[in-house]
Amino acid sequence: MSRLLTLMLVFCLAAPAQAEGFISRLLNKPVPGGVAVVDLGPATSAPTVRYQNKPVLVIHEDGQRWIAIVGLPLTTRPGPQEITLNGTTTLSFEVGAKHYAEQRITLKNQEQVTPNPQNLKRIERELAEQTRAYQQFSARQPSNLLFDKPVKGPLSSPFGLRRFFNGEERNPHSGLDFAANSGTPIKAPAAGKVILTGSYFFNGNTVFVDHGQGLISMFCHLSAIDVKVGDELQRGAVLGKVGATGRATGPHLHWNVSLNDARVDPAIFIGAFTP
Template sequence: MRLFTLITLFCLALPAHAQGFITRLLDQPVPGGVAVVDLGAAAKAPSATYQGKPLLVIREDGQRWIAIVGLPLSTKPGTERIELDSGERLSFQVRAKHYVEQRITIKNQQQVNPNAANLKRIERELAEQTRAYQQFSPRQPSNLLFDKPVNGPLSSPFGLRRFFNGEERNPHSGLDFAANQGTTIKAPAAGKVILIGDYFFNGKTVFVDHGQGLISMFCHLSAIDVRVGDELPRGGVLGKVGATGRATGPHLHWNVSLNDARVDPAIFIGAFKP
């Protein structure tokens, strides 16, 4: 009887539905982070949007549907909402997060204050990359606990307020890995190559679509080993580490974008620091 009572009390102390693995891994609702929103246990997957953009929706632990929401760095702490296809609106809370500063000296002044011709090139390249980030394919991501794309220590973290030669520029929108020139870069999850290029700031660059608005971008490569349209398995080789574009030395810069918001890749490899 005593054992039955203890079990009953334990069950009553549990939440109505315990958080699943994906929620525990990804739910970091801060500017530049990820919010996981419970959508209930409907038979069919609901559709959801945030700020007018479609969201990644998966079934967690074979039971409840969840929406995985990318939060831009510009998001303010407080209440945010997503909208379901039924018209229902669901709210979640965004916490504050402080990002530190990084000051970098660039020898090439054109990479700090480009001339008119380079500005046109930059605008054209930005538009091309923005279109890639905005793609939304129906495929389900193969995994949401990502592998590291290279074997190397993390260097510059996501969200740094960056100053080039004393002038403030856009915050650091990805995660940098310290790695030697020529180090092999592997896909952290399966996906399709949707864009490659050699850009003014990013140098040699590869975009991989993992599904439902979850997209990786790898830049400053020394070599690209894939073509647009290639299907990469998890761990598939896509290129080699380099220092092309605006880089002070060999390293990999890795962006993760979710519903067209650049978010902290550290969340997806279990290395996020609140």
């Protein structure tokens, strides 16, 4: 009898984990700069979801239920948040707290810290161009949500660091850095379409890839760009090479992931998130 009770207890404890699909377990990290997975329930067709008046990625998980995968900006306050379902219904979810460490960087080129007026105009123009890329929302479904690492190499600077350049605070670190030698191939972590390339003041040589429904990767500081706008990339396709262009102290890859125009921690998508 005790063996039977033990088996029943194990089953009961395991049932909730089985009810929650793989994607939910992988991605649901509802903290500022993280991702919230919200259960939308069953429906015959994909619901439409908006968060902060921006469209949200929706997928059919395990062929049973629809889920919304919501990107949370670093500025999100812990506590209750809401999404809108099909334009009428409001669903709430809870955001927890997360502490991000500081990073202090010394740059030899002071222009990379306090640009002159001419460079400021360039930076504003480039920021607007990249913002438009982040705001794109295509109908395609992402090929995979457990991403491959874009380069072989250890993780260096994590997402969300409060950054100080030459003692002056600037925007938090909006991506994940990989330590890699110059010339290391950079591969698409999921299939997607190249929607922007350019050489930018801070980011250097840069590639944007749209994976579908507002899920967008940005790769910067490249030494070479091997793709052009409009190219369709398969998962694992080489899009460029690691470099140190733009505001960089040495060769590395800076990788951004954006969801519903919110920069989120790429470590979530490769199973390397730390609470």
